[in-house]
Structure formats: C-alpha cells, structure tokens
Amino acid sequence: MTEPLLAGRDLHKSFGPTEALRGADVAVRAGEVLAVMGPSGSGKSTLLHCLAGIVRPDSGSIRYQGRDLVEMSDGERSALRRTDFGFVFQFGQLVPELTCLENVALPLRLGGAKRKPAEARARQWLERLEVGDLGDRRPGDVSGGQGQRVAVARALVSDPKVVFADEPTGALDSLNGEKVMRLLTDAARGAGAAVVLVTHEPRVAAHSDREIVVRDGRVKDLELAA
Amino acid sequence: MSVSRTLLALLEPGPRHGYDLKRAYDEQFAHGKQLAYGQVYSTLSRLLRNGLVEEAGVEHGAGPDRKRYTITDAGVTDVETWLRTAENPEPYLQNTLYTKVVLALLSGRSAHDVLDTQRSAHLAVMRDLTRRKADGDLADQLICDHALFHLEADLRWLELTAARLDALAEVVRS
Ligand SMILES: Nc1ncnc2c1ncn2[C@@H]1O[C@H](COP(=O)(O)OP(=O)(O)O)[C@@H](O)[C@H]1O
Ligand SMILES: [Mg+2]
Numbered sequence: 001m002t003e004p005l006l007a008g009r010d011l012h013k014s015f016g017p018t019e020a021l022r023g024a025d026v027a028v029r030a031g032e033v034l035a036v037m038g039p040s041g042s043g044k045s046t047l048l049h050c051l052a053g054i055v056r057p058d059s060g061s062i063r064y065q066g067r068d069l070v071e072m073s074d075g076e077r078s079a080l081r082r083t084d085f086g087f088v089f090q091f092g093q094l095v096p097e098l099t100c101l102e103n104v105a106l107p108l109r110l111g112g113a114k115r116k117p118a119e120a121r122a123r124q125w126l127e128r129l130e131v132g133d134l135g136d137r138r139p140g141d142v143s144g145g146q147g148q149r150v151a152v153a154r155a156l157v158s159d160p161k162v163v164f165a166d167e168p169t170g171a172l173d174s175l176n177g178e179k180v181m182r183l184l185t186d187a188a189r190g191a192g193a194a195v196v197l198v199t200h201e202p203r204v205a206a207h208s209d210r211e212i213v214v215r216d217g218r219v220k221d222l223e224l225a226a
Numbered sequence: 227m228s229v230s231r232t233l234l235a236l237l238e239p240g241p242r243h244g245y246d247l248k249r250a251y252d253e254q255f256a257h258g259k260q261l262a263y264g265q266v267y268s269t270l271s272r273l274l275r276n277g278l279v280e281e282a283g284v285e286h287g288a289g290p291d292r293k294r295y296t297i298t299d300a301g302v303t304d305v306e307t308w309l310r311t312a313e314n315p316e317p318y319l320q321n322t323l324y325t326k327v328v329l330a331l332l333s334g335r336s337a338h339d340v341l342d343t344q345r346s347a348h349l350a351v352m353r354d355l356t357r358r359k360a361d362g363d364l365a366d367q368l369i370c371d372h373a374l375f376h377l378e379a380d381l382r383w384l385e386l387t388a389a390r391l392d393a394l395a396e397v398v399r400s
Contacts, residue, residue, distance in 0.1 A: 039389055182360065202381040203374055206352035213342065215388075 011060035020046040022217035035205035038214035053077040086155030094139035101135035125153035145176030241296040
C-alpha cells in the first residue's frame with residue numbers, strides 16, 4: 001500500500017485511571033472516507049482527537065506527511081490544525097456571536113486572509129452546502145441540519161487535507177443526517193480531502209469507503225497490518 | 227414478497243396481457259431482478275384456477291399470447307385482505323449468525339472474528355445501497371432505505387452481541 005497520509009501507531013492515552021486508548025493503530029489514505037466505529041466509550045473520540053493533534057497521546061507515534069505530531073510543539077500542532085485539518089462535531093462548534101457567513105470565513109481570517117476575499121469564499125461554500133441564504137443569520141437562528149451544513153462549509157473552506165468529523169449527524173433525524181452525510185462526503189471527495197468519520201451508526205458509516213472498529217481502546221487496522 | 231398477490235393487485239386498475247403485466251411489475255418492483263415470463267404465466271394460470279382472475283378476451287393477430295386477464299371480485303377481496311393484514315414480524319430467533327457465534331464459542335474459535343466478518347459484509351452491502359440511493363429516484367431511495375434499515379438492525383444486534391460475548395461464552399459453555 002502507498003504511504004498513508006496520516007498514520008497513528010500503538011497509541012496509548014489514559015485519563016486518570018481510565019485507559020481510553022490501549023494500543024490503537026490506524027492509517028488514513030489521502031482522499032479516503034474512513035469510518036471509525038465502535039461502541040460508546042470505546043475510545044473513538046480520543047482516537048480522533050489524537051490523530052487531529054488536539055490531544056497528545058501518552059505514547060505512540062502519529063505520522064503526517066513525514067512529520068510526527070507527537071513531537072511537535074503545541075504551537076506547531078495548532079498551526080497544522082488550522083492549515084491542514086477541518087473539523088465537524090456533533091454540535092456547539094459554531095461561534096454564536098458571529099453570523100453563519102462569518103463563522104465559515106473564520107478559519108480563513110485566522111489564517112490571515114482579508115475579510116472580503118474570505119467572505120466571498122465562505123459564501124461559495126455555503127452555497128455548495130445548499131445554505132447560501134443563511135449567511136446573515138446567527139447559528140442560534142438556524143435548524144440543527146442547517147447548522148451542520150454551515151459547520152461542514154467551515155470545515156472545508158480552507159481546503160484541508162483531512163476533515164475530522166465526530167458523530168456529525170448525531171443530533172439530527174434520519175433525513176437531515178442523510179443529507180448532511182451526502183453533502184459532507186460529496187464535498188470532501190470533490191475537494192480531494194480525506195474524512196475521518198467517527199460514528200456508531202451503520203447507516204452513517206455506509207457513506208465511507210472503509211471502516212475500522214475501536215474496541216476497548218484498541219483498533220486493528222487491517223490496511224496498516226498489510 | 228408475494229409475487230402472485232402483487233401481480234393480482236396490478237390487474238385491479240384494468241385488464242392486461244401477461245406481457246404487459248410483467249412490464250408493469252418490472253417497472254415498479256424489479257429493482258434489477260426482473261420477473262421471468264414463465265413465472266408470470268404460471269402465476270396467472272394459478273390465479274385463474276383459484277378464481278381470482280378470469281380471461282377477458284383475446285386480441286387477434288398480434289403474437290402468440292394476447293390473452294387479456296381481468297381481476298374478479300374474489301380477486302379484489304383477496305388483494306384487500308392482503309393489504310390490510312400485517313406482515314409477520316419475523317423474529318429471526320434461529321438466525322444463522324447466532325448459531326455461528328455459539329458454535330465459535332463452543333469450539334474455542336474467535337466469536338469476535340465471526341462478528342467482524344459479518345459486520346464488514348453487511349457494511350459492504352450498505353455502501354452499495356447508499357451509492358445506489360445517491361444515483362436513484364425517490365422510489366429507489368425508499369426501497370434502498372428499507373434494506374438499509376434492516377441491515378442496520380442486524381448490525382445493532384451484532385454490536386450488542388459483541389459487547390456480551392464474554393457473558394454468552396459462560397452461558398453456552400456451562
Ligand atoms: N477528558 C476526559 N477525561 C476523563 N475521561 C475521559 C476523557 N475523555 C474520554 N474519557 C474516557 O475515555 C474513554 C473513551 O472515551 P471516548 O474516546 O470519548 O469514547 P467514544 O468516543 O468511543 O464514546 C471513556 O471511558 C471516557 O469516559
Ligand atoms: Mg465520542
């Protein structure tokens with residue numbers, strides 16, 4: 001197999017006495033949609049947070065384009081998150097004081113872009129996610145499904161290499177969840193971004209190209225073993 | 227699914243030829259698995275025998291079998307009863323996967339492997355259905371959703387079983 005874009009090996013992470021990860025191996029290939037499945041409490045979110053450089057594992061390595069995230073400084077890791085990664089969570093990720101348009105433009109603004117071009121680009125992404133008319137509203141004034149589309153737009157606006165999505169449809173009904181998954185995977189595939197999709201729902205995982213299963217903090221990624 | 231009831235119900239709006247009936251069926255319900263002519267004609271002759279349809283004349287000079295069939299009052303009643311009756315909610319109590327899991331535990335093999343293999347097979351089919359849904363019209367979407375929800379139910383059972391394998395191992399080995 002060709003060198004994976006992102007690979008965690010033998011990851012361990014404890015929170016006090018709780019061993020959330022006990023030797024997790026996972027590889028993400030460029031452009032693939034990888035579902036991370038497993039029961040609640042098995043360590044899926046912790047794994048995602050480690051791979052995304054949000055949480056530093058106690059041991060193990062995380063290779064991304066020839067570098068090891070574990071060895072980077074906090075500053076380097078947060079810069080990498082901003083330039084190379086996008087995020088969609090279950091809810092609560094949009095800044096309530098900003099309009100939807102400003103929320104989507106935010107990653108670009110944080111990267112130093114000027115307001116006009118950042119918002120023009122943000123508007124295009126809102127339109128692609130079929131919520132072009134919500135730009136002036138605040139997140140509190142849109143529905144759950146609409147909010148998640150705005151979040152997907154924000155995750156993709158900076159052309160990330162990897163989008164990390166943790167139960168992105170967890171708070172939505174089937175129909176809205178379906179729609180958000182379609183838009184998310186279509187947009188990511190169109191942009192060539194890989195997606196690490198944490199979900200315990202098989203119908204959501206069915207939007208992936210491949211799945212891994214986390215059980216008791218361990219995961220066997222057969223691709224990596226090969 | 228009852229093909230014979232479905233064909234009968236398709237005759238309710240008006241008489242049809244066997245060929246016409248097959249086409250109507252395939253259009254609505256085939257989803258890649260068309261009916262064989264043989265099955266249409268054998269079904270029609272059984273419905274005829276049971277008095278649920280009757281012949282409604284023959285068109286002349288147009289091919290071998292241009293017999294038209296029409297539904298009888300008894301046929302309409304049959305369709306009505308069928309539509310009003312709930313399908314048997316199948317409990318799958320003797321499901322093969324359960325048998326395999328128990329046999330794996332009894333023989334000291336990995337029951338997790340059995341479940342993992344099944345999960346990946348289920349997900350492969352679910353991926354395929356999800357793609358078909360994306361390319362399909364509303365009818366395709368609803369048919370695929372039906373299959374998807376059922377496969378998902380299997381997987382829920384599978385995960386619950388995976389979470390209780392240790393307990394199950396004790397029960398089956400005692
Ligand atoms: N910040 C934290 N502090 C303490 N325990 C945590 C923290 N995050 C996760 N855990 C624990 O680690 C285990 C794995 O959690 P998590 O990765 O969130 O699982 P999942 O996403 O699969 O539900 C759980 O037992 C959870 O309670
Ligand atoms: Mg979680």
